[in-house]
Amino acid sequence: MRVLLSTYGSRGDVEPLVGLAARLRGLGAEVRMCAPPDEEFVALLTGAGVPHTPVGPPMVSMVRPSSPADTSRRVSELAALFDTVSAAAEGCDGLLATGLAHFASRSVAEKLGIPYVYATFCPYLLPSPHHAPPSAALLPGRSLPPEVTGNRALWDLNAQSYNALHGEALNAHRASIGLPPVNDVRDFIFTDHPWLATDPTLGPWQETPDLDVVRTGVWILPDERPLPAALVTFLDAGTPPVYVGFGSMRLVSEDIARVAIEAVRAQGRRALVGRGWANLALIDDSDDCFVIGEVNQQALFPQVAAVVHHGGAGTTTTAARAGAPQVVVPQAGDQSYWAGRVAGLGIGAAHDGPVPTTESLSAVLQTALTPATRVRATAVAAKIRTDGTTVAATRLIDALSRKRPPVSAVNRNGRKQPRIGADT
Incomplete structure (x- = not known):
């Protein structure tokens, strides 16, 4: 059995x-993967x-679109990855996509007539009457009608925004193939049967009749x-440090390393700084x-x-599994959701906004460093499940072995086909 995993x-x-690829291979599947070319x-x-x-x-070179026109161009570029993804999918029995790969990958699966799954790593992104959309529901420059307050109405506006921002570019490419x-x-992106790869404690999903979500657990x-030996030496040289890192975020505030180090020192702690894509650096030669x-x-x-x-x-889950108290300084996307979950579970604190000061970061760090937070973080760590890749891989192989047709696709006779992974 051959499976293509696609992400951007x-x-x-x-x-x-x-x-997931590693687990699929362990179960005997042949796996290929499309991903950005970053080193x-x-x-x-x-x-x-x-x-x-x-x-x-490379993702490290990407700049967030600043206007509807930029967004449309980005969608055209992503949809145009069709040829590359299509070549990789030749001979595959199914295709699973995440991230921004959906613009090309779902069309590839539809064109080749193979089963398709879209998976997401945050419940906050999926339409639900139980929560509002994750970001502005309307096009940039348009104000929210004052009478629109309910979650369903906000999601309706969110769907209109998807169509206005992405529809023309996406459909132009689909017509060309x-x-x-x-x-x-929006329904094209998520399908009506998306897979949710989050831990049920950290990222729970509340059932809704509007969407049939398959919950697999987090993929680790x-x-x-x-x-590294030098890092071990630093760890052994004193009390446990506070780790500071912003991962794949490039556009963090200029002085965030200084602010973070000063906030950590204000709590009498040593600092361990992760460079990340923002290339954070130390502010002096102190050995702390x-x-x-x-x-x-x-x-x-x-x-x-x-x-x-x-x-x-990923960072939220890894820290939670380790029982390490967290301070989340959300920068974009779904990060405000995870900040809220960390604070709500009592395993850390959330900073208000993406640009901290020494004082504001020190205040939330003080909360995270309390004994009570450590106790709660240790308790939650014991609940984090690690079998998500096994659940997902087993389910995917089972569905493909039964040769189920594409998710939510329409066959050549115009009839809607059954969904992959649906319970039978």
Whole structure:
């Protein structure tokens, strides 16, 4: 059995898919993967032994669209990855996509007539009457009608925004490859049967009749790499430090490293700074601080006093598994959701806004460093499940072995086909 896994996004999109790939291979499937060509992703895939087809420009070079016109151009670029993804999908029995890969990947599956699954790593992104949309529901520059307050009405506006921002570019590409237009872009992206790869304690899903969600649990890639010797020496030289890192976030505030180090010192702690894509650096030569590149966070986080981070799903989960108290300084996307979950579960604190001051960060860090937070973080760590990749891989192989037709696709006779992964 051959499976194509396709993603276009940051490490938070790539690494879970590599974890799933490893489990699929362990169950006997042949796996290929489409992912951005960034060096760290290539190294990750090579280390896992997963064949890699590079797609699109490196994620580290991407700039967030600043206008509807920029967004339309981005969608055209993503849809145009169709040819590369299609070549990688030749001979595959099914295709699973995450991140921004949906614009090309779903059309590929539809064109080839193979089963398709879209998976997401945050429940906040899925339409539900139980929560509002994750960001502005309307087009940029338009104000929200004062009479629109209910979640369902906000999601309706959110769907209109998807159509207005993405519909023309997406359908122009679909027409060029002989596929019919999409009337509802948001439903096209998520399908009516998306898979949710989150831990049920950290990222729970409340059932809704509007969407049939398959909950697999979080996808974790086990990391057996040893910590660098210099880092071990620093850890052993004093009390547990506070880790500060913003992962794949490039556009953090200029002085965030200074602010973070000063906030950590204000709590009488040592600081361990992760460079990340923002290339954070130390502010002086004091021996109470140490800077590191990409390391095994699964091995590191159990040894720190707290983790200050941007609130990516992967970092949040890794810190939670380690029982490390967290401070989330959300920068974009779903990170405000994870900040809220960390604060709500009592396993850390959420900073109000993306640009902290020394005083504001020190205040929330003080909360995270209390004994009560550590006790709660330890208790929640014991609840985090690690079988998500096994659940997802087993379900995917079972569905493909029964040769179920594409999810929510329309066959050549115009009839809607059954959904992959649906219970029978």
